[in-house]
Amino acid sequence: MKVIGIGDNVVDMYLDQGKMYLGGNALNFSNFARELGVESSFIGNFGTDEIADYAKKALNKLNIDISHSHTLKGENGRSRVTLRNNDRVFIDSNKGGVLKQGLNMTSQDIDYINQFDIVHFNINGNANQYLPNIQGPTLIYDFSDLYKIDDIKRIAQYIDIACFSVGSMSDQNISMLVKKVHSFGITDILITRGSKGAYFLHNSEKYIQRSIKVTVVDTMGAGDAFITSFVINYKRTNDIEKSLKLAAEYAAQQVQRHGSFNNPEKIPNKYNVI
Template identity: 40%
Template sequence: MKVIGFGDNVVDKYVDIQTMYPGGNTLNFTVYAKQLGSDSSFMGIFGTDLAAAHNQDTLKKLGVDISHCKVMEGENGYAMVDLVDGDRVFLRSNKGGISNTSNYPLSAEDLEYIKSFQLLHSSKYSYIERELPKIKSTGVPISFDFSDDFTEEYIEQVAPFVTYSFLSCSHLDEIKVKELLKKVHSLGSQIVVGTLGSKGAILYNGTSFYTQAPKLVEAVDTLGAGDSFITAFLLNYVGHSASTEEDELIQEALSKAAEFAATTCMVEGAFGYGLKYEE
């Protein structure tokens, strides 16, 4: 498959070891897609600091195309992360840095470029909501990570443009998760997935609910598990054989997503490539 991530890139700064790792929902998607054998590209805004340079260098090393990215004067996105009782905990962030304070308006040339892909992925922290109507007009399916701090108003704003919706729902009980998935589907998404952390995931396709248990491992670092789950599911579902039955396709894609998410938990950072930093 040929896929593109449009939106956020950050570094996750691990304060306990003074090391920063490339990350961000959309950037992670492009890297995981590359790891899974896809032709992947990233399109977004980089700042002009060490974090921005590290992310660009890493993507180039991994073979992710960044030819349609912009560089703008300012601080790249970052999040401060600590280790608490064996789990990574986000402490604070700069809210995406330059990506939040600057727009990436899509030109006619950009839209033609997007048309060359089979799937575009973005996220709530990418700040590209105003561009969604343009992207939808290309006919390229859109996947979107709503994370866990969505509101009903935000969902109603974004979901009509999204083909594949993902929401972090570990803070909700099963009844509320299913109600939420139905709501998002009614707004236009074909497939809606609620990820539940250590409890797995629930998927709704408009007719049936599907559940997926996690593949349990002795995790080194759980950062990136959700993004890797999303990526593996999408590549297996969207890139499926036309002859595959829907039930079988969904179950197989969910299972492979859980397996790939488990492998991500065995790596420091979202996918490695740490760099020491100084405050």
């Protein structure tokens, strides 16, 4: 099996620690998949600043293939965060940096993507225009909690598994969301709710997974970890309950370390002030 993440790479700068870590929904997917022993690649935009240099160096160490990514003049995606009661809180960001210039993929890039088993798109990836070109891979789309219903409807026909992070949403509103998404033709829907656990709907049948109680160090990347593990194991085994359990275990490991991935470097001084 091999998988690929398309879209955002964001370096998360923890001002409380003076350290920065790799991040971003699509890049987290690629990183977590590699940690789970799966061959993985990433396509996105990298800047020409020292933040981009850090990201590329870290990805090279992690053996993530970025050969089809693009380097554009400007700032790499970055955010500044801190921890409050072990929960990550975003202070500010540059809104994706050079990704705002557009992810200009070529026909060769599309052919490359279509060789993979699973492809990950997300709402921050600035790549929705390429969804109709994906033919073959299982396509998962992470809407996080940033979606609009009309946007879901517009791209639903291309999505195999839709993912949502809705920890603060009421059960009633989640049910309404699921019903609406299902009406658009998406039969597989993954809902993650942080400490409230998760559930997966397959053809309207609901499978519930409780969260695993551990000592939380940092919540950054927990939802991405759950999604990555679940989708990979679901693709491998077609066993929903087993895949949910493994995803909960992997997400529980994730919240016991700092950052989305344990590869920190010191934040450059110019970013380490508010």
